[in-house]
Amino acid sequence: MHCDLIIIGAGPAGMAAAATAAQIGLTVVVLDEQPRPGGQIYRDVDRVAPLRGDILGRDFTEGTALTAGLDHPNIHHIAGAVVWSVEEAVSVHYTRAGQSHRVTGKRILLATGALERPMPLPGWTLPGVMTVGAGQIMLKQSGLVSARAVLVGAGPLLYLLAVQMLRAGAPPLALVETQTKGDALRAIRHVLGALHGWRDLRNGLAMLYELWRGGVPRYLAATDIAIEGAAHAEALRFVSGGKAHRIAAGSVFLHHGVVPNTQAARTIGIAHRWDAGQACFAPELDVWGQTAVKTVFIAGDGARIGGAKVARVAGALAALQIAQQLGRITAPQRDQKARSLVRRLQAERAIRPFLDAAYPPMAQALSPQDNTIVCRCEEVTAGDIRRSAQLGCLGPNQAKAFCRAGMGPCQGRYCGLTVSAVLAQENMRSMGETGYFRIRSPIKPVTLAELASAEDTQGHE
Amino acid sequence: MKTVSEFHSLNASTALVSVWYRGRRLDLPEGANLAAALLAVGITSFRETPVSGAPRGPYCMMGACFDCLVTIEGVTRQACMLEVSAGLRISSLADPQGGQDAL
Ligand SMILES: Cc1cc2nc3c(=O)[nH]c(=O)nc-3n(C[C@H](O)[C@H](O)[C@H](O)COP(=O)(O)OP(=O)(O)OC[C@H]3O[C@@H](n4cnc5c(N)ncnc54)[C@H](O)[C@@H]3O)c2cc1C
Numbered sequence: 001m002h003c004d005l006i007i008i009g010a011g012p013a014g015m016a017a018a019a020t021a022a023q024i025g026l027t028v029v030v031l032d033e034q035p036r037p038g039g040q041i042y043r044d045v046d047r048v049a050p051l052r053g054d055i056l057g058r059d060f061t062e063g064t065a066l067t068a069g070l071d072h073p074n075i076h077h078i079a080g081a082v083v084w085s086v087e088e089a090v091s092v093h094y095t096r097a098g099q100s101h102r103v104t105g106k107r108i109l110l111a112t113g114a115l116e117r118p119m120p121l122p123g124w125t126l127p128g129v130m131t132v133g134a135g136q137i138m139l140k141q142s143g144l145v146s147a148r149a150v151l152v153g154a155g156p157l158l159y160l161l162a163v164q165m166l167r168a169g170a171p172p173l174a175l176v177e178t179q180t181k182g183d184a185l186r187a188i189r190h191v192l193g194a195l196h197g198w199r200d201l202r203n204g205l206a207m208l209y210e211l212w213r214g215g216v217p218r219y220l221a222a223t224d225i226a227i228e229g230a231a232h233a234e235a236l237r238f239v240s241g242g243k244a245h246r247i248a249a250g251s252v253f254l255h256h257g258v259v260p261n262t263q264a265a266r267t268i269g270i271a272h273r274w275d276a277g278q279a280c281f282a283p284e285l286d287v288w289g290q291t292a293v294k295t296v297f298i299a300g301d302g303a304r305i306g307g308a309k310v311a312r313v314a315g316a317l318a319a320l321q322i323a324q325q326l327g328r329i330t331a332p333q334r335d336q337k338a339r340s341l342v343r344r345l346q347a348e349r350a351i352r353p354f355l356d357a358a359y360p361p362m363a364q365a366l367s368p369q370d371n372t373i374v375c376r377c378e379e380v381t382a383g384d385i386r387r388s389a390q391l392g393c394l395g396p397n398q399a400k401a402f403c404r405a406g407m408g409p410c411q412g413r414y415c416g417l418t419v420s421a422v423l424a425q426e427n428m429r430s431m432g433e434t435g436y437f438r439i440r441s442p443i444k445p446v447t448l449a450e451l452a453s454a455e456d457t458q459g460h461e
Numbered sequence: 462m463k464t465v466s467e468f469h470s471l472n473a474s475t476a477l478v479s480v481w482y483r484g485r486r487l488d489l490p491e492g493a494n495l496a497a498a499l500l501a502v503g504i505t506s507f508r509e510t511p512v513s514g515a516p517r518g519p520y521c522m523m524g525a526c527f528d529c530l531v532t533i534e535g536v537t538r539q540a541c542m543l544e545v546s547a548g549l550r551i552s553s554l555a556d557p558q559g560g561q562d563a564l
């Protein structure tokens with residue numbers, strides 16, 4: 001199969017890019033491993049909005065405008081397509097229903113979104129402990145809500161899930177929040193900027209008010225957090241307000257922010273730099289989202305955390321530049337279309353510095369105690385990583401050889417940032433100097449049988 | 462194995478189909494997300510880790526953590542990326558039938 005633009009990810013960034021490119025006349029293939037479009041925020045929105053739109057709110061249901069944009073003769077959306085390899089000379093391999101396929105094109109847009117920041121705490125590998133995003137995915141996609149849940153960490157997504165659970169008639173037992181008074185003071189500097197994003201501020205305050213009215217207890221500036229349980233999460237222990245607390249719970253949902261999912265970009269050598277404000281690695285891009293690998297663009301939370309509205313605008317901007325480079329519009333036409341988008345981008349980004357400062361990653365999870373598991377796949381602890389550093393290990397790629405951290409099937413998605421952070425602390429080097437895991441294809445598992453089937457189908461494509 | 466679910470379902474009743482989980486018959490909603498459907502009937506541990514044998518269940522629900530791994534027809538799969546269909550035979554990683562592992 002061949003097209004002008006291959007988009008990986010049918011979230012807001014990918015969907016907006018597809019619609020913009022298709023309207024200009026480009027042929028587009030959109031690949032997403034999910035069975036239906038929407039991405040993380042609008043997960044399964046077409047099917048779910050009529051069922052639970054009241055619980056999930058307008059910020060969810062408005063996603064149907066984007067999914068509707070995929071219905072265009074120039075767009076071929078392939079659902080259930082798990083992308084396992086991206087090549088700069090422009091092709092993408094994916095598996096679908098047990099077969100491997102290849103699409104070729106002229107440009108690739110990576111719109112693979114964010115991952116939740118790793119949150120290694122004692123007991124975080126127990127069944128019953130999940131991410132807040134996972135709790136939300138279950139509520140959205142499957143209509144399941146935990147009966148005895150505690151939400152732990154920091155950030156707007158924590159409040160959003162709590163409010164949605166409240167509306168669903170199953171309020172969480174408590175919110176155990178990790179941001180501190182110092183964080184609030186640091187955030188004040190950004191309040192003026194955030195006022196440009198007053199709608200987001202108002203929504204945030206409305207959520208807090210709804211939680212207060214719903215009687216959901218909030219514990220602030222929590223430290224010394226641990227999940228207890230033998231074969232399943234049974235309780236959460238923590239210290240807040242100078243007192244030790246224990247809450248018996250059946251589910252513990254963790255969250256302290258999202259970070260760009262850089263897996264695909266890293267396999268083709270795209271450079272990433274440490275973003276201190278967002279405490280994550282982000283790919284180096286120009287204003288249109290183009291990488292130094294000229295055939296590959298990145299948009300959305302995979303480029304820089306900005307949320308759904310920013311993702312949508314960034315996707316459209318990337319599509320305009322791609323259309324110009326492929327000779328479908330002139331540079332002045334591109335600029336004319338881009339002007340209002342850039343203004344929107346600035347407005348939608350206004351709240352970010354405030355949020356990043358008000359809800360920073362939790363200190364305990366950035367520097368876990370020695371016996372806390374960091375690499376879930378290989379069960380490598382923070383102590384193992386520190387010992388590697390003491391033996392001379394400077395970077396995460398060496399750590400793989402020293403202690404197997406990052407060697408499992410998740411390819412470091414839920415340990416990479418912690419491994420880098422612990423090594424950086426031990427060696428007293430910066431995150432930029434310490435670097436990140438080298439990632440190689442396949443970024444998703446592919447079986448020999450699926451590969452064998454690729455040869456069979458390629459002739460028909 | 463825990464069999465009391467930690468989750469409420471907001472769904473109106475949907476058509477159930479039979480699947481086999483570690484040799485036990487379960488009736489799950491057709492087309493539902495497999496990981497969510499197992500959690501909903503009280504199955505919270507999907508596998509034991511190869512290193513220490515610790516129980517693990519779904520963590521991310523978005524195909525990224527690989528903690529929800531199960532074996533279906535000899536192939537290791539992520540339960541959170543699958544839909545329930547009639548007759549699925551799900552076993553744990555420890556007893557794969559055929560041993561066709563992912564690369
Ligand atoms: C679990 C989770 C829940 C979130 N919920 C909310 C929310 O409720 N409200 C909110 O404002 N923000 C939420 N966010 C933040 C979210 O990142 C942004 O709001 C927004 O969804 C980003 O849009 P995007 O288009 O960049 O990426 P996404 O919406 O994340 O879309 C990326 C898409 O890429 C696909 N993909 C990734 N890798 C591959 C691959 N290898 N092969 C095929 N497909 C692939 C994914 O299936 C996904 O559909 C959530 C984030 C996460 C991680």
Ligand code: FES
Nearest residue numbers: 522526527529541
């Ligand atoms: S729960 Fe994380 S991959 Fe399935």
